[in-house]
Amino acid sequence: MYYKTFFYFILLSVFFSCNISLKKPKIAIAGLAIESSTFSPAKTIEEDFKARVDEEVFTYYPFLNKDSINRKRANWIPTIRGHALPGGIVTKEAYNSLVKKTLKKLEENLPYDGLFFDIHGAMSVEGIDDPEGDFIKKVREVVGYKTLISTSMDLHGNVSHELAKESDLITCYRMAPHEDAIESKRRAVTNLLERLENGKGKPLFKSRIVVPILLPGEKTSTRIEPGKSLYKKVDPETKKKGITDAGIWMGYPWADEPRNHGVVVVTGDNKEQVKKSSEYLAQSFWNVRNDFEFVAPVGTLEESLELAIKSDHKPYLISDMGDNPTAGGAGDVTWTLNKLLDRNEFKSSTGPTLVYASIPGPKLINRAKNLNVGDYIEGYVGAEIDNRYSPPILLKGFIKSIKKGDVNAKTEIVIQRGSIKIIVTEKRKPYHYLKDFTDLGIDPRSEDIIVVKIGYLVPELYNINKGWIMALTPGGVDQDLFRLDYKRIKRPMFPIDKFETDPNLDAVFVPLSNN
Template sequence: MNRSVIAIFIVFTMMLTSCEQEKNKLPKIAIAGFWIESSTFSPARSDMNSFKQLRGEEIFNYYPFFGIDSSLRNQADWIPTLRARAIPGGMVTKETYESLVGEILEKLKKNAPFDALFLDIHGASSVVGMDDPEGDFLRRVREVVGTEPLISTSMDLHGNVTKELAQHTDLITCFRMAPHEDATESRRRAVSNLLDRLESGKGKPKYKAWIPVPILLPGEKTSTRIEPGKSLYAKVDPLTKHEGVIDAAIWVGYAWADAPRNRAAVMAYGDDKEQVSKAAEELAKSFWDVREQFEFVAPVASLEESLNKAIESKKQPFIISDMGDNPTAGGAGDVTWTLQEVLKQKEFQKEDGTSLIYASIPGPKFVAKAIKLGEGAKIEAFAGANVDARYAGPVKLKGTIEKIRHGDKYAETEVVVKVGSVHVIVTKIRKPYHHEADFTNLGLNPRKTDIVMVKIGYLVPELYNMRGDWLMAQTPGGVDQDLERIGYKRIQRPMFPLDPDMEDPDLSARMIPLADQLK
């Protein structure tokens, strides 16, 4: 074999190898997240200490579908940046927002270029001095990675979708259940859709339809456990099966922030303009048509009425939601008004009175004193109202320390003090109580307690399944359910239900340009 033939053979082999390597090259996809819903009606502020920050392998561990043997994990070269998540609370300080977003942007710059990004955001953050933090975040991400990479965004259905946010993302979806039992499934859908578009070579969907819907309702009225939310959200999946539609979503929006973006929204996207438009318009119209049917997911009463019914009830536990200061919706979590009213009731003032667990009230100074005194000791100290003292000052708790527990990932330290027949849980840092183990770890038995009072709105599945009966109490706080008295000044009007006689809005599809078509 002469040298020319050998040379041709070598070149041909190299070309085949290069083609094969190119064929087997995995897409490079970044992962980032910024997750909080925050009330502008609460005096609380969320800072860096409020956010749990995951980096590197920690991010993969958060998502079950990214397990080591997962097909999704093996379909791309994933580049984790930062996932920052906080318990709902007050507005995020601008410094905190810039620090978290800045780190994400810096890591994107360092590891660019990318074929795609998976962004996990809530959609209801409120940042001091900003009207649309998530829209700003997406715009700045685009400034770093460019308009070519696909961006798939997963959101909470209580988030807000502005035109800017819709423009800068290519594939967008949100939860379809409230409570959010499909959170993992929804995030997986966002990732799967992204990989499908990359592997098929189809890339960005050709059409995106966005419809703002002038409805602003609290999550406690829009749960998918009951009608009309149940049937409304059941319409979403069938529409995604239509030829030319990739996905569709309904956002209820976030009721406890006062900004022009706060309202419901619908989106659909895919490769068939007519089908995408029809899907979005059908969902928007369906939402508007049932707007007057939304009611609270459970009976609602004043605190006095709630306590009276619970005391008379023979069902254990009778759960009362202290809704106005719900930290899972953005309340400060330390409003003492409800607890002070409870302790005034004669039924709870003797040790053998009606048993009640109150979960919970933050009181770092109370906790510090309890640690010094120890379990079994008597204590008299104040807790609560360090952040939100608009309705009542710190509550004096005089009783016996029954339990001190260290190491909780949210509360850090928990103290159970018995005041009369009430077990009050005092925490170093605010913590929502969602699980039976949250109580049993403290030596409490909620199933054998007459009344369990939690700072929450609609019950998460575990509490819901444990309830003997349930009432949601209309109490004051940063996430007050009485929207009429909450004091909106900046949302777009007219808005249902604040303007019940408003004319039917324009619910036609607005076609949003693709990111690479923006000037």
């Protein structure tokens, strides 16, 4: 009888242990992503985030499609994930509304084993210095501290003490341009799943080291040195025993906030190795500070145009950097376009062909809706939001093409003025892909010069350029940081200040989220 009872006890133990091990974790998804320039007069409102809700959230993540392994490893509860084009500061009303809606969604399906917190890290909000830290704190108040939170970020984001503390796992991109964005988000999810499945839970140690460097992405690209070698040091550290993940954050230079600076964060279960890895990466970052240079030649707009016009290599690309909408510029600064229209070389249709991408002109677009290709049109464009450098332009010309229904621009038209094709949009839009041009009847490869509101070239444009220069133009994301009126960032800060002695780059351990 004793042996029979013992046998049944063993069977029951095996049964329950198997069921426990096979139980899928319940994981929520939430996040808001934007880069917000406090040096731009633009404001970002709720509709700009184009928030995806519930099942629609999965469309952001190919590694969580219906048949994927990761999708099957957990019971996923997508809530709200908003992603806005970089722009001006987010209104308090928009932030409060989106956060409130997210928290309400989270409350509907409590409790959670984990939460995938997908953010950028450079959101600025009216009256809040650390929006992501504020957001994750509010999330914690709903989900509690038993929930494991894995945070995924852009390397140009900012990691405050609060964000580091409330995140149990945290990672960021390792490439700029961000060709590894999806892979980095997958890593954040994989780390979360593994820590839940193996029962290890929260890593025991987190080291966050402030590196007093603040540089634009155009100087820290991983295409060239020293960024290339610096970021190659990250992955080997994650392979060391006792390390869960590691990251180097460059920070966001166009917001005047105390949290904006370089940061290294390393997580893991071995305190000594976490310390060594974080100090090694932080010191490596500091050691190469003087080696960071622009990823391409730079010059004034006049110098850039002279090179482009004289070049035998076509297309020659010019980055109109100061008003780059993908860094936080308003996108409607007319300074560069005014200069182009004043140049004699482009006043005749037989001059060098030039494409300008782009300038918002909602009033002109409204007129164009009643016209056809080939019709003459005139009206004001640009400087409705940022008129600090140049006034609106009275644009006159013939319509070359019209396209409706773009997710960002809404409606786009191309106007021919002399030898310049000017892309006018209803709402601002970045032009990063060949399709952005070919959909408008423009073949970028056959043009002499292409001027784009952008910083470093994204892959498709980079691959077609036969010559490239970055123009130091004015705007809300001015690449000349010495022209920005910083008042609130931590000082001293490289390269703005001189350092008499090297900063303290010793590991600083952040308390676990439940402490």
